[in-house]
Amino acid sequence: MANTYVFSGFPGFLASNLVKEIFFEGYPVDRIYLIHLPSLKEQALGRLEELSEVMYVDTDKLTLVEGDITLKSLGLEKDMNVILQRDVTHFFHLAALYDLAIPLPESWNVNVQGTREVNRWLKNCSQLERYIYFSTAYVSGRREGTIYEHELIHNLGFKNHYEYTKYEAERLVEQEKAHLPITIIRPGIAIGESSTGETVKFDGPYFILNMLDRFKGSPLIPYFGEGKAKVNLVPQDYVLKATTYLAHVYKGEGKTYHLTDPSPYTAREIYKMFSEAFINKEPKLTLPTFMANRALKLRPLRTWVGMQQEALAYFNCESEYDTTETQKDLKGSGITCPDLAVYLPAIIEYYEHHKQNKRKHVSIF
Template identity: 45%
Template sequence: MMGENYLFTGFPGFICNQLIREILQKRPEAGMVYVLVQPAMKRKAKEEVSKIARDTVRSKEKFRIIEGDITKPGLGIKQGETEELKQTITHVFHLAAIYDLAVPEDIARKVNVEGTANVNVWVKTLHNIKRYIYFSTAYVAGRREGKLLEKELIRPAEFKNFYEETKYEAEVLVEELKKDIPTTIIRPGIVKGHSKTGETIKFDGPYFIMNFLERLRFLPIIPRLGNSDAIINLVPIDYIISATAYLSFLDKGAGKTYHLTDPSPYTVSEIYEMIMKQLIDKTPTGTLPLSMARVSLSVSAVRRMLGVEKEALDYFTWKGRFDCSQASEDLEGSGISCPDFREGLEAMAGFYMKNKNNPEYQVKIN
């Protein structure tokens, strides 16, 4: 009987390499691990493969780096390798995407939409495919508000940015594939660092708040940013990884879409106050209207000085609530649940303070 052989896009990215580790630890059926890597990333990929092999106590022969590019037909894979993969791959995990909120439309469309279309076509050529797992985002909802269901894929009247729009369009393409191939769509909330160690790969999302507060800590008083009761859905990487590794192999997970979101999220104001207290031991005084903050962040020098992308402010007022009952139901009995944001805050702030001056972690802000 044939074992399981996996192909991952998005390597050597943080979420991808953590997911590989988790799957190898949980799946005795695991055989070969193939990672699709752009030629420019091959050296880094080799280093990461060596670390994973060491950490999971597996032979490096069980890993294969495949040079390619999802934006090219056939994923840019050499013909000889394509034939081998067609026969051996049982599970495809498609994580490659542009995640930047400020990404220009042409780049987002080329990678997120055209790239996913190419992966979809390629997956349909595999002879032994058991599951196709696509990493989307809960924010395909765009500016739709209220209760947002996992079973819904509704084009909103407007998106907050091209990242959301192109991820929505890519998910539409993957949704169509469900009738032909056992497919699971994963929609994470805003991913933050590990709930126990605080480890992450870049300081975006909630870390923009940390940049803002850290760089203004010298002020005698720091205002709150707006006074919004909007909810912000932050999810630690370890929950995303554990839940994905479980649901990707669950028989009843085929054909489903899961919100891997916090079922009990906090408001923007609560998150802001918690981070301020933990990071600089202060509480906010007064309020800076978001309209004023938006004007300030329209100036590139101010954005760079504060380490904040202006697109992040769109999430401070958006009032969508992600229903994750399907994920919660299918995770029942697994021991996997989303940790409370407050529980991981100390580790999150500690990791940030240790690495705040390391340019590798900071997002380049234009």
């Protein structure tokens, strides 16, 4: 029997690429409904055109749907609402505001209120087989030490409003595990595709390359701080393949998965790897972290370097994300998180060829 999919968050990167992954892996598709904001209709049509150019994607099975997850019945037109609630088997909740510097009211409305409305809506779906909620590993906030997949509740605070609102949203989803067939996905910090280096935007860890590119003519490249914290970078293709697989296997129901690197490098190691691979220089000397924090308070410098001040916190918080459940349930699938050292050359090459037109704001999955 073919599946009927509904995605929130189209035409975003996640929705678009998970659609491609579902077709690529050969899952039986009856129809895929792609919910987009009315204001994003033109972008949605453009993304649909891009998908039509992918050989294995059957665009005849794709339907654009105007909606707004923050509204009752997800803002869907009445007849469409009836169709979707009657037919959906797999719901991917991807819509969210991912920017680390987003104000709290906006972030709360989309990430928390939107999730509350999605939860309510799904309770009236008669054929639902799986609800895939896309969270983040960083619902752990300022917690340090080992973070386990079954853990969520804490009172240690958060590094930004994005983390806080995703935490509150995941709490809402977690409460529905007894009533809905839920799979929660918690990715680490996204980096480019492991074989090609391709990425939609140069944010997150790319600030290191942005900075090295600006200072490559300097005779001395310094470290900033001791960099003892492990930084969890994951290639986009690993997140997409693992999410698609775990969304369709029976054992994924009721689980929460860390899609993080089981053997991450420290911030200092990553910085050294990037510097040596990109500008062929080994960093020397260590400057205190507060100097970078102080400098990044200046908007012109943030723009020039291509980094938000909020991103620094991810290189100082000493958290490690346990992936026991993920590795156990991915066993036999052929899906593993590759070592950063192996795919770094592809990341560097893609950056070098596209750096002029892709410097954007910092965000994480």
